[in-house]
Ligand code: ADP
């Protein structure tokens with residue numbers, strides 16, 4: 001446990017969003033969002049393109065700022081001060097749709113950079129942890145390769161390993177398989193499923209992969225036009241969603 005963690009922290013939600021609003025200019029992209037993620041909980045977020053899914057998760061680790069309401073990570077408001085940004089980034093790992101690996105760095109260097117700069121780990125320890133993380137996502141042999149030499153599926157597994165190296169309490173995954181060729185989707189989803197089964201890391205994952213959501217998610221959150229329209233179990237959501245808008249959406253993607 002990190003030293004700043006308050007005594008009541010273990011029972012409090014890891015992520016708490018309350019009454020959150022965000023605008024891009026006149027465009028209201030998050031509307032009165034209430035969402036809590038418990039420690040170790042897995043939530044899948046889905047909804048039509050433009051509904052605010054990426055914005056929601058980018059606000060949690062402060063890649064975007066919200067204008068109204070509260071977003072707390074492990075009890076600390078993310079919008080406050082610089083110190084809080086560090087608090088957040090030490091707890092939250094991010095996996096992007098487009099992998100976002102540094103092209104001029106080897107796989108190993110991609111994994112050690114954040115550990116050395118953000119966590120101030122010594123290089124030998126950072127390398128040891130990087131190798132361990134690569135093993136967890138079954139790409140141990142790729143440590144010395146450059147991202148451009150890897151398949152999309154391998155790059156995304158490296159990106160997941162990079163996030164894991166920072167020992168996050170929660171992983172935010174924004175459509176981690178939607179930029180992949182179909183034959184690579186499974187290897188990435190399998191790695192995330194394995195992580196969910198073998199570690200206590202909480203996850204907030206934007207995806208429309210229904211089989212994955214059924215296997216991994218404790219809850220499914222459906223968004224439309226910046227609002228959370230429905231929160232449900234995966235079974236209920238995919239079989240019999242309660243909101244007409246979710247029903248319509250599922251008919252389109254099935
Ligand atoms: P989703 O991930 O569900 O497709 P986004 O969160 O990316 O949706 O976008 C929500 C809305 O905000 C969309 O209408 C999008 O066009 C708009 N938007 C996203 N990013 C920006 C930005 N940087 N500037 C202005 N508008 C944005």
Ligand code: MG
Pocket residue numbers: 053054055174175
């Ligand atoms: Mg998006």
